[in-house]
Amino acid sequence: MQSNRTQQAATENWQKDLAALIDNIRLPSFGGVLEKFLASQCHFDTMLMVTFKKSLRPIILHPTNPAEQSLTLHNYINRAYILDPLFNAIQEGNLGEGVSRLIDIAPDCFETTEYYQSCYKEFDLIDEINLVIELDSKVSCAISLGRRISRGTITRAELTRLNDIYPVIQSIIRQFWLSQSQDYVKYEKSEGAMKQALSSFGSGVLTPREQQITGLILQGHSSKAIANMLEISLGTVKVHRKNIHTRLNTSTQSEIFTLFLAHLKELEPAATI
Template sequence: MDWNKSIANMINHMSLQSWPGVMIESLQALAHFDTWLIATYKQQFKPIVVHTSYQIESQKKIHRFLNKAYLLDPLFNAIENGLNDGLYRLRDLAPDQFNNTEQYKSCYSDFDLSDEIIFVTRLDNGVVFTISLGRTSKLGGISRVELNRLKSVQPILQAMSKQFWIAQSSQYVHDEQSRYSLEHAINTFGSNVLTPREKQITALILQGHSSKSISESLNISVGTIKVHRKSIYMKLDICRESELFSQFINHLHTLS
């Protein structure tokens, strides 16, 4: 199917629940990808899955991620910090050590993703509509040519996403559940032992920032960051970052 026919087909389905599947099929003509996840984010609510390629077993991991661990996700935090409409590579949104974090190991590595791009569209009422397209290692990274093709259709997808959500949002909003913010989760994590500065550094460690990145963000020396990290580990009675991540995820369960 040529691209003009694909656009016509997407327009025909734009107000129907079938649009996400039709849209994904159409995009395959512009770039090859083998995983996808369409989700919405909205202020005080947990993310909602609209459409995904992941099978039942993998969907359980996706829903565990969207229920708790999304608070540490690069895309979520970029959206919280005002990410504009556009097309982004996940690796460009992620902190410098994200691929070495327990968050990455527990939520990303099992999916064998070598590259992921995300269309971001801000809708009315604080809703952010995201279309994530992934490539596993067998396909390799997305080429510059493919990326440019996808960038060229971003305005079309943005307009269609808005119309789809206007027509179909009522089918999904029943899944909305209030959430807590990362700030609240961090402020109540180790609340009896960690200082405000240590909580701030803990949040950045959990998100995947290196000591160098944290020092640049907070404008303090790398040596000071290392002293704080040692103090955090001692106060929480842990020895490594994996234990910090586990304690934090367990803490999130207590907030439910």
């Protein structure tokens, strides 16, 4: 009997949280109310909601309070995002709408990349669950729910609940964007040359194929994965990697990443015009 009352109370709270979310679609408080609603369905430690658009940098929809935005988050939004597996999966059309985990979309050597070690690892997450919603033909919204080591990875029951409520979240987020997008797009910053960062890195030093492979290395793909993606032999990839280090005067992936960050910094003036 007590169990039935507890279950009924949980259902009523879920309904109240959903009603509150709908009531806040046109209000600045929407992000916080959405976080509360999702917390009733799945345990998480951090929530980030951003929009991705091919010609523009990501826009933070939540949290909008600067006090809640870490230096690591600012570094991600300003330049490191172009090495983010989620960003690249969306941009390349490899990830459609729905619920997914970072582990399912990240390159096979993602955790060995300098991006992971110097940026992503700073978020101190063991698991990341992403809800991706297409807002229009050019813009996607991603809601990332992060879980720290102390909480552990997401459970099957939680993942099922997120998949069950996804259609509702999808519809509500689209309505939110229709009513509030103008409050955010005025802060958009044009990428300018940023969108060419990976393809232009090493220009004049590396061959086009070496530039392509360098970009894949920075994103976290192993030599075997690169060989499969480019339909070339593993031995050819290894030769390219050796040539890349010779031409860039590097010996480790960490040194390549340092050069890439310097390259990004050179592009910043063009990216903020």
